[in-house]
Amino acid sequence: MAKFNLFQRISQAPTNPHPAAPSRTFDVADLYRGPVEAEATAPAEQGVALDERLRQAYFWIVNTAVISPHYDIEYLDGPPPTFMLGDSKSKLILPTAQSYSSFVLLPLLTFATRRKCLFIGGPGRGKTASALLMGLLAGYPLREVRRAMQHGHPQMTIADLLGNPLPADLVNAQRIEDIRISWRSWLSMRVKIVDEYNRIPTRTQSALLTVMGDNYAEILDHIHECPESAWFLTANDEQGGGTYQVIEALRDRIDVIVQALAFNPRFLEDLLTRIEDNVRPEELLPRQIVFSEAEVDRMGEEIRAVELAPEVRRRIEFFVSQFEFSEFAAEVFEYKTKDTVRLSGVEWHTMSALETGRDRLKDLGAQTKNGLSVRAMMTLLVYAKALAYFCGNRVVELADVRQVLPFVLHEKLVADPDAPFFAASGNASLRSDRIGWLRRLFDLACGEYERLNLDRDDAVRLLDEEFRLGLDGLNESETRARLVRIERVIGELSKGKKLYGHLYDDLLKLKYLHQRYTNYLRWLATR
Amino acid sequence: MPRVSDRLGSVLQATRDELNHRFADARRANAGLDGQAFLSFVAESIDPLAQAVPAGNGERIHSVVDAAYDIGLELFSKGLVGGQARSRQIEAAWREVATATGGLLAATPRRLLAALTNAVVNLEGEGGVRRSGWLGWPR
Structure with missing residues (x-):
């Protein structure tokens, strides 16, 4: 009997205590739903939040069912004790916050x-x-x-x-x-x-x-x-x-x-x-x-309903922007993508050999043979939210994205093993370690994002926010002024810089905004 | 959060995903949309419309709620109804005039609500018009 109970014991709530955050979900059900459910939806464990029960399920599985002592999803709430081991200086980190398998x-x-x-x-x-x-x-x-x-x-x-x-x-x-x-x-x-x-x-x-x-x-x-x-x-x-x-x-x-x-x-x-x-x-x-x-x-x-703050979303956008761009894939600006190369049947190495203008070690896009599909991006967002939810949060943190990203993109982002990055000192193991490689890739993208100070200095974001306020009531002179501002930003982005993936996507976004204002201006003229 | 009548409640329940989706769409275009304020608008201004559909036209309640939700969401996005609106005349017209038309509301809800809304907006733009007189007309 005692053994039976031992194997059926679940971790006591709360398994990962957090202050509850208010939800900003919109749901018309709030207008008709009451404290008593019309259907029997919450049988045995009414009162225990579902995320709490999910954590209890996790801990029951790792403690009792699957003996899996690997904590490879590491969360930190302070500097962790770190040890360098072996000739290759392998890093062993002891996570300081609740970490998972x-x-x-x-x-x-x-x-x-x-x-x-x-x-x-x-x-x-x-x-x-x-x-x-x-x-x-x-x-x-x-x-x-x-x-x-x-x-x-x-x-x-x-x-x-x-x-x-x-x-x-x-x-x-x-x-x-x-x-x-x-x-x-x-x-x-x-x-x-x-x-x-x-x-x-x-x-x-x-x-x-x-x-x-x-x-x-x-x-x-x-x-x-x-x-x-x-x-x-x-x-x-x-x-x-x-x-x-x-x-x-x-x-x-x-x-x-x-x-x-x-x-x-x-x-x-x-x-x-x-x-x-x-x-x-x-x-x-x-x-x-x-x-x-x-x-x-x-x-x-x-x-x-878990929120994903614009600051986190921007980092994901910046990361994703690195990969699809291929400068010599086409003449038409919109077709300068790796997908164009793939569809044409041109050998990959023929095209990558042309990419000589940029620093191929620094260019994250040079490490992959493809960009990310919409499905992959949506999956990343869903799993980032799910991980935050599992951790008891109602807002996605950057660490959630960082942890979940390699498992989502494992098969979606195809590495180019001939890229100079993999030949660089200390990176050889990343050819076989996709989880480590994808996590490093995300860290490098975040580092570059911070170096460019894009949280504070992002002209494209400002123009986009302005556009999102809507065109209702916008007069001709203001529309023209915005068109001029867009052209000025494009001019600044093109000044003496190499064309990288994130810049390419910014330029396409600016072209989109320019076109929307141009169309609006034409419509104003016909009124 | 105000509760709504069983009539509106059953329509909301049946079309919940679709209605939530429409609001999410509107919020994508206008990130500042306040979900709770819109729900209050639904309870205060759309519920009376659902209840005003004559008993013999019960099958039309869906169409009435659908049209009112659609138009209401557009007006709400533009700040013309709801707590942030400059005036509450449109909502008053829906509650007092549209509900009084019964069968007309059930037969052509979109046309009626659109016409009534446009009338109120135009009346508000005219000086010297006794709006309350116009709004009291059908009684």
Whole structure:
């Protein structure tokens, strides 16, 4: 009995105490919703905030279920004790604030936001076990989660994945719509697990893509609508090194990638205890950390309501601006992007060899072969909010972005291993360490942002703020004055400077503003 | 936060995501929009419209709320209604005139509210007009 309780014990609230910040969410539900919920949405744990329960779930998993003593998401509230070790002067930091294991935290954030997470790493490191726990958090019985888990294999057909037409109907039906389909039950679940997805044949991957991307399944013109769900996929290697190459569109649908790190033998005693006590943590999940469908809905709303201050947003904008620009990709200003190079089929190194004007060591854009998609940016914002929410904050801090960014961009930002940056002293390991590289990239971008003093001296932001006040009532002379100001700023930006990615995006923004005022001026003239 | 009638409440509940989305859109264009103030406007000026729809036209409540929310949000964004407005004549016209038209409101809510709003704005621009007289006309 005592052992049973030991494994079912959850951390006491508050797990990460914070003063509550008022929410600025707009919701018409405030006009009709009262203290008594019309539907039974908050069963057992009414009174404990959802973010608190999410933290309790986290601590239960790391303390009891997954023995994962890796604190790679480091938070600091002061200078940390730091040690330099070995010939390579490897840095070991002891975090001064509550820090987390990405292998548990990122899947939890995926569960809370109903996104898609890929576990990578060698066999037997807990990838599938962690995915299974996410199904249990959603309240599904262990047996149901196990049965619903899709196991990728080279013979997997679309019927294996989605379902079968009823044999009797196939024989008797006169019309295709008369054929009834027996859909696989996992399609209706709120947590979907696909084990070893890189062993699924390409054609079946396309069917999986439709379910993952568009939330529906199709067989013989019959459609099965799937609910919004959290997805957990596993692969021994995210590079497509499984039996089949993973199609790019499917890989692009994955929001975050976490690596199952190696087991530390110093924790072998914990494994021994499990064997001797015959304990399977997944069978002992405390009911307090099970979330109903409505609670996950509400958690999603609360996460979306977390604020992201303009100062933090500007740093993200500045970071993202570094990568898409490619000066010699096109003559037309708007097409000077890496995507233009990719679409043209021109070899990457041919184009990068032309980039001789800028300091390629300093130019962060020179480190990547691509820019970031809108989907990647949106995912970054969602996970930054989710991490802040998990930490008990209602405002995203720069540290949240810094911590979550490498897991979101892991597969999205493709490094150019031939870039001079990787050849520089001390940077060789960043070729294989994507998490470290992406975090360094963000730190470098933030350093450059501060060097340029953009929090205080950003003419483009001022012009944008002025424009956002609206054009209503703006007269002709003021409009003309603003056009002149925009042209002046463009002139200043172009003075003797090399063209970097962030400048390129600033110039495009200024062109946009200029065009909007020009159009407005024409409209004024016709009134 | 003022509560609203069951009639308006059920429409808000059914179209919650859409209405929240519209407000979010408006706030993107005008970051200073005060959500709580707009909700007060909805409770004070749109709820009476929902309640004024005749019982026999119950299926039209959605259209009335939809039109009023849309127009109200535009006016609110321009500072013409709500606590920050220079005058509260538009809201008074909605509450006192539009609600009195019953079937007309249910049949053509957008046209009626737009016409009434434009009339009030134009009347406010005219000197020497007894606005309260105009607003009391349908009774």
